[in-house]
Amino acid sequence: MFSEIGQLIFDNEAVAKTSDFTMGLEIEMQRVDENGNFSQEPYPAAAGNEQTNPWITNDFLETMSEVVTPPAAHALDAMHYLFSINNALRSALSPGELLWPLSMPPRLPKDKSAIPLAKMGPEKEAYLKEWVKRHGFSAGTPCGAHINLSIDPHVFELVLDQMGDQFKSKVELQNYLYAKVAQGFLRYRWVITYLFGASPIAEANYFKSGEGPKKPIRSIRQSSHGFGNPFTGDYTNVQRYVDRIEKGVADGKLISDYEFHGAVRFKGNSHLKELPKTGINYLELRMLDLDPSSSVGIRTNTLRFIRLLASYFIMSPALNPDEVQKVIARSDKMNEAVSEEHPNDVSKYQANARAFLQSLEMYANRIQLGPEYQEELQDLQDRVENPLTTPSAKLLTHIKDGSLTDYALNRAKRYQQSALQSIRPFKGFENHAKLSANDLKHELFKGSWEPDKDKDQA
Template sequence: MFSKIGNLIFEHEAVARNSDFKMGLEIEMDRAYENGHLSMEPYPDTIGDAHSNPWITEDFLITMSEVVTPPADSPLDAMRYLYRINNALRNALAPGEILWSLSMPPIMPKEKSNELLADSTQEKRDFLIKLVKLHKGMAKFLPCGAHINLSIHDHIIKLIHSEMGDQFQSEQAVKDYLYMRLGQGFVRYRWIITYLFGASPIAEDNYFDVDQGPDHPVRCLRQTTRYGYGAKFLVDYTSIDKYITSIQNAVKNKLLIRDSEGQGPIRFRGGKDLDDLRNTGIQYLELRMLDLDPTSEIGIKTNTIRFLRLMASYFIMNPPLRQSEVNEALNRANQLNDEVASEDPSQFNHQFQARAFLSRLRLFVDQIQAGPDFEEVIQEMEERVEHPELTPSAKLVKHIKNGSLVEYAVKKGIQYQKSALIALRPFDGFDTSKQPTSDELKEYLFRKSFKY
């Protein structure tokens, strides 16, 4: 049964628009040597300055490159952006360098000095040094991942405001409500995303101190509370005001250095900081829980994005949690996510709940007649639920040799690097004093082949 908003979308034949999110992708990958060690090479000169290039930047480490796509009107366009910019980065690497295909970093130096930290600006470097000191080391911030930015189609916002003006006084009020529902939904079911896409079973040498890591492969080191991104506090997703207040209180209590650190698995974006977010409202949502997919040279696959789009559409059209139930439900969900992330990848103790959720999604696909692409995605995810050995982390475990995935990751990295180096038209437009705008980038990368 759809919610009131879901029925409105269905009756006004806006279901397709409800799945048609504007999308941006941010993919972090370490630069490494072909021997599996973290690269010591400087930021590639041919892709411009790390501070001025908005499309290829440094993240936590100098060697942690982040490819950022402009907002695209369709997921397919976003993937095409990502592929071409990723290709440009690979073509700029030094001889003997590769992009590391795993979320957990390559072999780190034994001594992790602050010289490893990104230095695009002095302000950023000072912040990172404080961050390392507060958290007693770098480990928490070393894993890479895939971030997905979703923006709800304007048609949906305008439709709900025009038909439910008594409930929503402005289009921005509609946005804030829908994005909060999406945030609650994704946090509530983050555990199934961790199960289906987790791909960080082990860490390489020098990541943990001696005897500090788990004694067996897990599903997703990056998402565990003990070893990964587990926060010292829980972000409040009840309302936009409580979301902002919970992060600001963490800063006041010195659990965080500044509010940009307290992002949680879902981040609401609007303006430069939380004060801007309070004034302007939520403009889009950022999903931050995905591991890199090592079987894709760009770190993510189309079916993964389809599944997340399907989840987002489902959360908008189906009844949300009651306001009084949100915190308790999301606290349970965080505990469940930690259990799933910490499991042996060959096991899954929550098949019943996963089957139930995927059954709901399959019913939703049938109700809205989403088409064969989404039917295919549901079938693939159902097979993963029934057969844990088909999940990414379980597949990676088979490639572990002597407690390491270096051989596998290097093989993948070299394979992807060779593919990029034979590209007929490698992009070299970043080697300028003025970096291209999104429109210029579109023209440079796709020329006449890109329809928009």
């Protein structure tokens, strides 16, 4: 079950460190009015300056609000931050404004120019205009939940201490382990799409007439109908990842390296070319639809599952470098097939998903994870056996006249009312150009809650 590194970690009773990932969250949601139309209100002033506030900002559209949490040591800590900042955003909204809880946007106006692109400075605005020219307006509007994961430093220290002869430096080890984890997530992305896909239909005017799926599917956003550029990355190692993106820019397939929005991104240096030398600091996972059953778009149990997957990938044998591209290409095809299945149908890869979750359960048992992980795995195994229990299938029961607008608005209003009843909503963003993570923690919680010591991610 374990690789050489995994066995070393296991033998030194350091397995817990492989699940102690520092985790940061980025959750996008569209601002809408009470009728389910894109909001015409300006960026909420009480949320601070959209160009300088790192915790509440915009992405693609002025109406696409993005809540960003500081890195936290545990899933619950990350969720504490997320709920508090999400509440701060909600309390800053204009009367009648709501946050749309679905990944796919509300109905689009026929005149797309009525919705302004994000005002994030001349350089970013020029990039967005070029992006729309290349890909169309609709493709930039889906929202998602992004997870930033960084490996506990103790893992690097242990491996370097015991296997230093196999790695020239800590940076080389970092790049190796992060690439290995990224390959694992890409290899089993289709499982995540099946278990958490929640974008079965698109609202009016998203697709041009005659385009798009003819029936509900598991996840429009995770399919080829969803967000962005079809450009594929090379995850064999960090240098090939960088070379592939730079070639895409040189060939005109990418506007800039920023445009690469693969399901996983290597993060660590703002200058992509320097990444192999300075090292990956964390992974950005971009493969989750918003969970509309949560006011903040994601659940704690989902974060625990992602942590479990990352730990499993660290401990398991790596792919042969010569096989990486082929395996990921096959997995991309599996993801496309799963994403386009009808949500009520048993997946054609049910047996594969069952076997993978059983392997995860054996791993969780062997490393003696707590009951919360066992319960989550049992719930996910139920989803594999009964597709009607998946998020996308549950959404089908709320479709009226080909739309989820009524469901989304009911949820949005309930979540907004709950947030406005908060005992002490945070009002501090409008008075601060840029709060540090420590200042934010102090201002948000005033000593009522103390997360584990924050760790830097970038």
